[in-house]
Amino acid sequence: MREFRFAFRVFIAVSVVAGISYFLSMHAGGSARISSNTQDWGGFGSYIGGVLAPAASLLAGYMVYKSFASNAYQHKLLLARETLSRLDTELEKKLETPFNNVCFGGEYYGRPLRNVINALSDSKIATTEDSSEAILSLLHNTAILANSIRYYIGLLDGLPSAVKDNQWLGELEKSYWIEKYSAICSRMVRIVGQNAFEDRVSMEQLRSFKSVLGGGYGL
Incomplete structure (x- = not known):
């Protein structure tokens, strides 16, 4: 939205400069009055059209590009959300498995x-x-989920918005996962030991686990 306002202002500025330049050129040529000659106005229209048509085309192309980029970003958010839902469902099933x-x-x-x-x-x-070993495997799956959550929160932070107020979306998302898995993950880490857990997961997964779920784990 901010980029659109800037582009539109540039277009308006080009239009104003083009109009002022034309009238200054007429004034310098000795014409101090508004012409009643249709040929003069036809020339003015041709001049304005020749100047503004490329600018309007650029603005239209820019808007098409921004529309495609916004749609692609929304699609990426949707795919990330679906991935989180699948991982969450599988993890919940395993925890409730007899x-x-x-x-x-x-x-x-x-x-x-x-x-x-x-x-x-x-x-x-x-x-x-x-x-x-079974709990380590479960913790590994949780770390994969945490990595996906961190990626999704990053997408939320970069969501196009007229006002930079997206941080609360990420905090809200993080609080949901902490509320859901904080206690059980803390228990699992205590059972297997912190060193065993860190040896099982990758550095990226561990970083995500700490960032998303590690608030009260001492990790």
Whole structure:
């Protein structure tokens, strides 16, 4: 919007300069009055058309370009949002998947994985190698989700707007994910250990995990 206003002002300025230049040229030629000759006005129209037509074409081309760029940006936002939704759904399914393993006894058999994670982090049951590996895999998926969230927040910050007020959108998005996954991620990191978690994920994923979800993790 800001770029459009600037381009439109430039177009108006070119129009004004062209008109003033023509009348100054007429005045310098000894014509101090507005002509009543249709040929003079025809010449004026040809002059203005010759000057403004290229400027108008450039303005129209610029507006078409900005329209395509805006549509492409909106499409990118939509694709990123859909990716986040898919990753979120898969992660939520895994956390609610029944734990069909008797390694922790019958008390936890068939209970949601989220409940088992809570019990492990509260030291109600002892951590095993298999459980640590499963939780590390889950944390890896969470780090991938966090990386996608950080990318999406970056897109929100760059959203074209007449007023630079997009930061609150990113903060709102981040607060949603912190509220949803902060507690469970904190528990999972405590179970497997910070070093094991950092060794599993890439530097980019770890940076995203800290930026998006790491507010209370001590990471």
